[in-house]
Amino acid sequence: MNTTFKFRRITEHVHWVGAIDWNIRDFHGYLTNRGTTYNAYLILADKITLIDTVKAPFKNELLARIASIIEPTKIDYIVSNHSEMDHSGSLPQIIEAVKPEKVFASKMGTKALKAHFGLDVAPVENGGTLDLGNMALTFVETKMLHWPDSMVSYLDADKVLFSQDGFGMHLATSERFSDEIDRAVMEQEAAKYFANILLPYSPLVEKLLADLPGLGLDIEILAPDHGPVWRGDNIGWILGLWGKWAKQSPTNKAVIVYDTMWGSTDLIARAIADGLIEGGTSVELMKLRASHRSDVVTELLDAGAIIAGSPTINNNIFPTVADLLYYIKGLKPKNLIGAAFGSYGWSGEAVGQIEEKLKEMNVELAHEGFKANYVPDAEALESCRKMGKAIAKKCEVLSRTVG
Numbered sequence: 001m002n003t004t005f006k007f008r009r010i011t012e013h014v015h016w017v018g019a020i021d022w023n024i025r026d027f028h029g030y031l032t033n034r035g036t037t038y039n040a041y042l043i044l045a046d047k048i049t050l051i052d053t054v055k056a057p058f059k060n061e062l063l064a065r066i067a068s069i070i071e072p073t074k075i076d077y078i079v080s081n082h083s084e085m086d087h088s089g090s091l092p093q094i095i096e097a098v099k100p101e102k103v104f105a106s107k108m109g110t111k112a113l114k115a116h117f118g119l120d121v122a123p124v125e126n127g128g129t130l131d132l133g134n135m136a137l138t139f140v141e142t143k144m145l146h147w148p149d150s151m152v153s154y155l156d157a158d159k160v161l162f163s164q165d166g167f168g169m170h171l172a173t174s175e176r177f178s179d180e181i182d183r184a185v186m187e188q189e190a191a192k193y194f195a196n197i198l199l200p201y202s203p204l205v206e207k208l209l210a211d212l213p214g215l216g217l218d219i220e221i222l223a224p225d226h227g228p229v230w231r232g233d234n235i236g237w238i239l240g241l242w243g244k245w246a247k248q249s250p251t252n253k254a255v256i257v258y259d260t261m262w263g264s265t266d267l268i269a270r271a272i273a274d275g276l277i278e279g280g281t282s283v284e285l286m287k288l289r290a291s292h293r294s295d296v297v298t299e300l301l302d303a304g305a306i307i308a309g310s311p312t313i314n315n316n317i318f319p320t321v322a323d324l325l326y327y328i329k330g331l332k333p334k335n336l337i338g339a340a341f342g343s344y345g346w347s348g349e350a351v352g353q354i355e356e357k358l359k360e361m362n363v364e365l366a367h368e369g370f371k372a373n374y375v376p377d378a379e380a381l382e383s384c385r386k387m388g389k390a391i392a393k394k395c396e397v398l399s400r401t402v403g
């Protein structure tokens with residue numbers, strides 16, 4: 001058995017045995033600039049238990065880390081907190097290698113694992129416990145955080161909450177604990193993760209955070225399936241950030257997002273930006289061939305305005321802008337005002353199409369859309385500057401009154 005990869009101790013009984021995916025940059029369409037980790041945890045209880053597995057290509061890394069502590073066939077139980085492939089992809093092979101006495105998942109998890117791999121695993125009840133001999137695991141369903149099957153598991157002996165996707169981030173590091181990592185980096189990656197993965201489920205996040213104290217779980221370690229393990233005052237810090245992001249409280253900030261063919265829509269974007277800045281609103285200007293959709297959504301997390309621009313191409317929105325608008329719509333952002341702009345040659349449908357998409361997202365249009373025929377002249381650019389200034393006023397009001 002390969003034991004090149006070693007475990008990392010988390011608590012007296014819990015050991016990190018996951019995998020570090022240093023090089024992944026595309027996580028189902030999300031730009032993972034700093035890679036990610038697939039965390040799995042081995043509990044050395046009387047009944048030795050593995051919490052989650054890893055993405056399929058990392059099966060040998062997981063097995064090697066387990067083998068650096070114990071012979072993998074000594075594992076009695078596997079608990080699947082979440083059936084998405086980044087945590088269950090290697091489960092069939094791990095079951096084959098380990099031959100555990102039992103595999104557990106939530107009721108929805110049993111269905112998902114059957115559908116994914118044809119596996120028959122045992123369901124656990126919401127609030128139910130699993131006796132590990134000298135300690136116990138308690139299960140709490142967290143439906144839609146991130147999938148319907150999602151649940152968290154609490155280990156009483158070491159006060160560890162295994163939170164699967166909850167409170168995770170895509171961040172590959174040599175360090176395993178959050179207090180060993182720069183908070184600014186973690187905040188950036190945690191925000192990106194929340195914006196791109198959890199945003200549609202913000203009301204459920206708020207409910208979970210409200211319910212958590214009532215569950216009576218004394219949490220000393222918060223152990224997600226991606227990124228660092230939280231301990232000490234970092235636990236309150238990440239819970240607080242999630243609470244803030246779930247509210248989607250707008251700040252006096254506008255995201256101008258667009259693409260351009262021959263530079264005219266780019267000129268308009270810059271003129272609107274100048275007006276916004278003059279009006280006191282902070283601006284992120286993002287051309288879509290320079291900024292990834294997942295970074296745009298991250299910037300929208302605390303924004304008050306989205307101002308989207310596109311040239312008209314073949315009577316339509318430019319493809320990168322259309323892609324972004326569909327992506328944002330699925331993430332159900334709240335508390336945004338918006339506007340549209342773009343250049344055109346002879347038909348000019350894109351601006352109106354963007355406005356329709358913004359309305360579908362419940363974005364309140366804060367200004368009439370701006371269209372420039374071919375190339376905007378000085379007068380047109382002055383109108384754009386005024387448009388930016390007018391939106392700045394509304395964004396400032398929104399930031400004071402909402403959230």
Ligand code: FEO
Nearest residue numbers: 084086146165225
């Ligand atoms: Fe990390 Fe929803 O999977």
